[in-house]
């Protein structure tokens with residue numbers, strides 16, 4: 001399969017071909033980076049989970065129609081994972097798919113969400129339940145966007161990269177772990193190295209299992225509960241994934257003999273990043289949200305945990321059993 005062309009550049013504008021194209025850009029990014037203010041056909045998007053919705057899809061599709069986009073037009077999607085997921089979905093269904101170019105502006109979207117062609121919106125209180133697989137033709141990465149990113153969103157992106165490192169590269173994990181947050185933020189060399197490595201491992205998996213029926217599921221590590229607590233506790237996606245990995249490791253320690261060093265290291269890392277300690281007790285509402293979109297899947301669910309560093313396991317378990325065990329964990 002053809003994976004998207006990936007370009008690292010300090011000047012995105014040089015790559016934007018304004019003829020026969022439109023820009024959809026995160027509102028905050030638009031105000032912080034005036035270089036995009038000169039483009040005429042522009043739609044601003046307020047990035048929040050609430051706006052990963054059919055309401056936004058409607059707005060975006062109308063914008064495509066007003067601008068008479070044809071199948072060979074180009075859509076430049078400039079923003080974080082929230083925007084890329086939403087615009088990607090709209091682009092994939094307009095005229096059965098038009099060209100999309102992803103310009104990720106957050107750490108999480110550079111290392112993860114802009115790669116691999118998964119798009120989705122939230123529906124009926126369930127995250128990412130409506131979506132498509134549709135690859136961008138290009139991904140343009142400019143690390144300078146990260147200079148203005150709030151710390152909590154930087155940490156969120158870092159934890160998604162930590163997830164990839166725990167799954168595939170202890171060396172990358174150690175490299176992230178030995179550096180202080182401020183050193184990572186302040187060094188383009190360090191950031192570029194960790195993004196490139198994360199992209200490398202994700203791309204490898206995507207090429208192996210584009211439709212997410214096998215090994216790509218490993219990327220769901222930490223996500224079983226993340227989607228629920230992200231919505232209820234209103235925390236950034238990657239931070240919820242960090243908590244989700246911790247909960248899965250505790251579970252795996254208790255029931256599958258996982259190396260306890262993993263949960264200890266995760267607790268230390270979360271504390272070092274000055275992220276609030278995880279409260280293990282999930283409310284009934286949170287537990288309902290974890291399992292609500294899984295009700296029909298034969299009452300079983302695939303979970304991902306690590307037996308050890310770089311030793312991930314996908315296990316099919318009964319939803320009832322998992323729910324009870326999670327509930328009783330402390």
Ligand SMILES: NC(=O)c1ccc[n+]([C@@H]2O[C@H](COP(=O)([O-])OP(=O)(O)OC[C@H]3O[C@@H](n4cnc5c(N)ncnc54)[C@H](O)[C@@H]3O)[C@@H](O)[C@H]2O)c1
Pocket residue numbers: 026027028029032047048049052079080081082083085105106107108109112113114115116117118119120128145146147148149150153156157236237238
């Ligand atoms: N499709 C995938 O493969 C995939 C993978 C992982 C996560 N996701 C999705 O990504 C979403 C999270 O994405 P995210 O973490 O990028 O968050 P986000 O897109 O919501 O952005 C976080 C905040 O940062 C702001 N922002 C964006 N770029 C900025 C910049 N350069 N400077 C200052 N502020 C900036 C945004 O306005 C927003 O307020 C979730 O919805 C998640 O489900 C998708």
